[in-house]
Amino acid sequence: MSSAAISEAPIYDRLVEERGDVPAETRRIAEETQREVARAVDFSAVRASAARRAPHGLDAP
Secondary structure, eight states: OOHHHHHTOHHHHHHHHHHOOHHHHHHHHHHHHHHHHHHHTOOHHHHHHHHHHSOTTOOOO
């Protein structure tokens, strides 16, 4: 169902009034979770730190 069709559906409007916009809230939480996971698995700072500590001319393991 397209978003235009959903916004024209009276039952959907009533459900949003009663329960809140669950799809929008779910989308917001999913996006927030994706950002948190991206930060949690971002090892670029660790790699940069290891590269600074590695002896010149040798690659860090």
